[in-house]
Amino acid sequence: MSENATEVLVGGAVLAAAIGFFIYAGQVTGAGGAAGGSYPLTASFRSADGLSVGTDVRLAGVRVGxxxxxxxxxxxxRADVAFTVSEGIEVPDDTQAVVASEGLLGGNFLELVPGGSPFNLAPGDEVYETQSAVSLTTLLLRAVSGGDVE
Structure with a gap:
């Protein structure tokens, strides 16, 4: 095999690997969109610290939007947050939206904690029960000072 043909084969393999990587990255990040579609919801938080566009919305630890x-x-x-939930997942109207953390050094995500209502949120509805992220700095200051810190 000539040197030129080898270069073409290696270049094709590298190109195929790059295309495969981009397809995989698109599926992992959800850039390709949800297969069954999704519907919008909103929530209002005192502080949406740690949330940004593209942050995961999770229900029972599973990414749903x-x-x-x-x-x-x-x-x-207040911080108004718009988010999506996958079609087929019916969220009760007394659901709580919580800015949760993956751990001390992990990132934040929006967690939906469903209530027990028999009525569900419709597309475009607002989740009224919200809880902002707990500030680690505030907790440490409270522990050190032994009092309330705001």
Whole structure:
């Protein structure tokens, strides 16, 4: 085999590996979109620290959607978060949205904690029960000072 043919084969293998990597990365990050579609929901938080567009939305530890928008409401001074949930997952209307952490050094995600209501949220509805992330710095200051720190 000539040197030129070898270079073409190696180049083709590298190109195929790169294409495979991009397809895999798209599937892992959800860039290709959900297979069954999704529907939008919103929630308003006192602090959405740690959330950004693309952050996972999880239910029972399973990724069911992602954050699509994050804006400051200038009337209430709260963070308005828009997110999606996969079609086929019915979320009760008394569900709580919690900014949760994967651990001390892990990233944050939006966790949905379903309630017991027989009624479900419709596309575009708002989750009214919300809980912001717990600040590690605030907890440490409370422990050291022995009092309330805001």
């Amino acid at each position: 992602s954050v699509t928008a994050l804006d400051l409401n200038t009337e209430t001074f």
